[in-house]
Amino acid sequence: MGQIQALRGTRDILADEIGYWQQIEAIASDRLAKAGYAEIRTPIFEQTELFERGIGEATDVVGKEMYTFSDRGDRSITLRPEGTAGVVRAYIQNKLQAAGGVQRLWYAGPMFRYERPQAGRQRQFHQIGVEVLGSDDPRADVETIAIAHDILQRLGLQNLHLDLNSVGDLEDRQRYRQALVDYLSPYRADLDPDSQDRLTRNPLRILDSKDRRTQEIAADAPKIFEHLGDRSRQHFDRVQQLLADLGIPYQLNHRLVRGLDYYTHTAFEIISDDLGAQATVCGGGRYDGLVAELGGPSTPAVGWAMGVERLILLLQQLGGTVETSLDFYIVSRGSRAEAVALQLACQLRQHGLSAELDLSGSAFGKQFKRADRSGAKACLILGDEEVAQDRVQLKWLATGEQQAIARADLFDKIEQLRARLDR
Incomplete structure (x- = not known):
């Protein structure tokens, strides 16, 4: 098929x-x-x-x-x-x-x-x-x-x-309609087919014709302003x-x-x-x-x-681009880390921040490339080592600056993070 x-x-x-x-x-x-x-x-x-x-x-x-x-x-x-x-x-x-x-x-x-x-x-x-x-x-x-x-x-x-x-x-238009028909009727054969049809049904629309010859004829037609x-x-x-x-x-x-x-x-x-x-x-x-x-x-x-x-x-x-509103891109690898990353994404959204969770399960390198293309301002990185130490890696994508933060501290410092994201 x-x-x-x-x-x-x-x-x-x-x-x-x-x-x-x-x-x-x-x-x-x-x-x-x-x-x-x-x-x-x-x-x-x-x-x-x-x-x-x-x-x-x-x-x-x-x-x-x-x-x-x-x-x-x-x-x-x-x-x-x-x-x-x-x-x-x-x-x-x-x-x-x-x-x-x-x-x-x-x-x-x-x-x-x-x-x-x-x-x-x-x-x-x-x-x-x-x-x-x-x-x-x-x-x-x-x-x-x-x-x-x-x-x-x-x-x-x-x-x-x-x-x-x-x-x-309505009265103005009726007067104008008659004046327009009187003017255009002698040119009927020179009008384009659509305008010929409009001459009896809707003559005002002839003024909007895109046909060059019709436009030349209409250029000298009476103006509606004269009949107001x-x-x-x-x-x-x-x-x-x-x-x-x-x-x-x-x-x-x-x-x-x-x-x-x-x-x-x-x-x-x-x-x-x-x-x-x-x-x-x-x-x-x-x-x-x-x-x-x-x-x-x-x-x-x-x-x-x-x-x-x-x-x-x-x-x-104009060549402009629409700014993304994404705050965080979350990268994770390993079964435990992936489960925690899902929790982290939901918690960030509950705090009013935007977060995209990478669901590919691919290697860190591929996930980092997607993070760079996402337009996010920051990247959160979790592997099984980070989960074992109850921490997360925070990377600011514009500068490359990266630091380890305890997961609990991440939400204690949420207003500081929000202020930097809003810059």
Whole structure:
């Protein structure tokens, strides 16, 4: 029988990469907790109708990219292609609005879209996202952008810029949609096939086409900003002023419309200049009509999502390494020494220190090589001689300094050891 492989568009996350994932998740979790966001975890699959109604049947995501199947109850089920619709469903179903005030929520986990796999884009991909439900204040828009900016800065990422636009409210978009169709219709034959199809179904998405000829035609298309009503203009002006007050640079991109139908008013993307075609590392905006569209009360909302795989590509390009948190690597040889080494590892962990126990049973020389590669700060060495004398050899791996310590003294001096490990 042939070897079973991971499906195309999925990949294993191995030990040499997992540190990047943990670093991103830890920084995001810390910064979001400090901003008063509560974590929410929603199911990986939902009723297909949730995404058809929430994202929009005319979008590429719903029309071409969803993993949809019938379960044994003949219900149409879809693996989530994005996080917002599921969070909004949970908000409505669990009556979170009954608590009053603004709900600040964040999530992390896998999403699924049937796309052509490439660097930074997989069919199973991972996002970290935030949703703020219950505020139409422009400060909510800017707070979410500022938090994303903070997370990316703390990750040490470089060569990023913020693209900003307003897609207005429903009335603004209807006016703009007609103006866009009127402009593009004479060029229909020159548009790429996808854009020809979008001209009647979702013409705003034509502005996001990657086809060169379509981009040339769209360059002179009417701008949505020219069709915004007074309220939308005031909201967008306030967003820009608040960003300037915070010192967060941005550039207006009148062709930025995002790919999902639920967006209103503010739309934004944080883009890397180092990622080629798949350049967006964070994208989001306001979606004031989505909660009502999914059967809940009229609720303004804003949010964003970050692509974890793309963040990792950027971190790897920076050439940095993720620091290990391992304090001790424990080497032992001989039946009595191996049993004591296990006890020692458990005792160190109970004292809040990290310890990896070598389980190979191989010669000391091979175990020492693994200790050097482990990234541990210190190595504890036990042979039957050390057990007979009730002691352990402590070696500091960075300097090679080594000393014999009585096992009882090791834990009496635990705070001294902790201070040196923390240097």
